[in-house]
Amino acid sequence: MNTASRIKPFVIKSLKELYNLDCSATELTISLTKPEFEGDYTIVLFSFVKQLKKSPEQTGKEIGDYLLKNHPHFFESYNVIKGFLNLTLKDSYWNQFLNENYSDKSFGLQSPTGKKVIVEYSSPNTNKPLHLGHLRNIFLGWSIAEILKAQGNEVIKTSVVNDRGIHICKSMIAWQLFANGATPESTGMKGDHFVGEYYVKFNDEYKKQVSELLAKGWNEKEAEKEAPVMKAAQQMLLDWEAGNPEVINLWKKMNGWVYDGFDITFKRIGADFTKMYYESNTYLLGKKFVEEGLKQNIFFKKEDGSVWIDLTGDGLNQKLVLRKDGTSVYMTQDLGLVDERYRDYHFDQSIYVIGDEQNYHMKVLKLILEKLGKPYANRIFHLSYGMVELPTGRMKSREGTVVDADDMVDEMNSVAKHKTEELGKVKDFSETELEELYDTIGLGALKFFLLRVDPKKKMIFNPEESVDFHGFTGPFIQYTYARIQSILRKEKPAEKGLASKPEAEPSSLFKLEKQLIIALEQYPSMIQQAGEEHNPSVIAIYVFNLAKTFNAFYTEHSVLNAETDEKKQLRLQLSVMTSRIIAYSMGLLGIRVPDKM
Helix, strand or coil, X not given: CCHHHHHHHHHXXXXXXXXXXXXXXHHCCEEECCCCCCCCEEEECHHHHHHHCCCHHHHHHHHHHHHHHHCCCCEEEEEEECCEEEEEECHHHHHHHHHHHCCCCCCCCCCCCCCEEXXXXXXXXXXXXXXXXXXXXXXXXXXXXXXXXXXXXXXXEEEEEECCCHHHHHHHHHHHHHCCCCCHHHHCCCHHHHHHHHHHHHHHXXXXXXXXXXXXXXXXXXXXXXXXXXXXXXXXXXXXXXXXXXXXXXXXXXXXXXXXXXXXXXXXXXXXXXXXXXHHHHCCCCXXXXXXXXXXXXXXXXXXXXXXXXXXXXXCCEEEEECCCCCECHHHHHHHHHHHHHHHHCCCEEEEEEEHHHHHHHHHHHHHHHHCCCCCHHHEEEEEECCEEECCECCCCCCCCCCEHHHHHHHHHHHHHHHHHHXXXXXXXXXXXXXXXXXXXXXXXXHHHHHCCCCCCCEECCHHHHCCCCCCCHHHHHHHHHHHHHHHHHCCCCCCHHHHCCCCCCCCCCHHHHHHHHHHHCHHHHHHHHHHHCCCHHHHHHHHHHHHHHHHHHHHCCCCCCCCHHHHHHHHHHHHHHHHHHHHHHHHCCCCCCCCC
């Protein structure tokens, strides 16, 4: 139980005894007191003022007096500012909290809920390597999965690999036309990069052929439709769907190259999955729902044989669910896949980590499931996020202007190396230790920068800004952790800590000592909030502020040369708990923390 939850029953009882007013815990708003005011926790009084017909000042004074009189061992003082009652807790409460929790390695973790949650993220195409946009998706999905796990849920991490379709055939056709039998092995290229080059080559050739047809007097629409390379890709798709052995073998071979490349990237960035779903295995599953919907008059057929749903009554548009030639569209596939996942796991919630350009699609998917009466319709949640752009603008994979994930990680390591060498504090590191350090800092900077922003917001990623040892960055927090480890290598708290002198009343806390304890106490609440909001930036902002608070405390107060042994033990405990919560918080973001920097 956190401190705000401990205060609520006291306040509820005061309202009953003072005013005969019944109040539930959900009606009470208690939050941390703002830094510019005196106090630890603040109660908002406005909701009671009208009922009690008293001024906020009088109400606050009466409740404050009641709390001091009836709970003198808990509350130290209070003040009232307009409609806010600011409460200051006894230093003994905070001392006791620290003494009881500083060595608790399970602090913040919740008991098992018995709920199963699926988190789907990554979902790459097998015609190109992972890029910077994928990284935001992967880091978001992985992090929210770990946060939900910390809340006591059983979490299943899944990915849907888009391994079929016209875009895949484009890479295959280009390889046949231009590769002369080349392979990733023969060229020394990573498999996904190798295949991605042929996707770009296809589009270059397509543009060239369209231009040639336009020069011959064709109109643009005809030229785009009749360009030989596009016709070849479309025929290859038909051959794939017909099971042509030659096409299937090439498809398997090229996808295999891509998977090998993906595996290297996933391992490097620390992404993992419980189960991979493949579109080639699931794209036909939704057709049974089309038949079901037609029977129930939820769907309707147009004259050309295509199947649609009319959602105009729900404020949306008509939506295609099956093409006139009987082939699936993405909606058909998604209907089948969610049903398959439900049969696999009987999930309580299924979270889709998908960019905000799919907001409409996800809204329609949920609505169709509701109309079909599926038991999991209200269990799906779209974790929508904004696109990542570079300072130079948007990326386009067809034009080869996308920043590959591998190249981005390499660049981050290079920036980390340059910035670290500028500080000149790594002279006693071996070459192996330095390589690991640069990777830890570079990848940590990348993950933190992409996760520190609310998922719903678009963002611009700047590599140089992300590796700033003094800013709102991962390296600043990593450096704080390493700094604390340096202290604890010299001395650790006594085994019994402050409890070793039970007869002695703990001395009063200095302001920054207390601020740090209060910040540490917030950790479980931050996990709860981040999970409820599906928002890892809550953790990122929290751990940054915790690191800032520790640095302010450490600048003001010596740990190893404290005024008294009691103060030394308290500050060592603070150091232990702060380092652990930093490591745990960064771990929820998928970021490692180094013991020395």
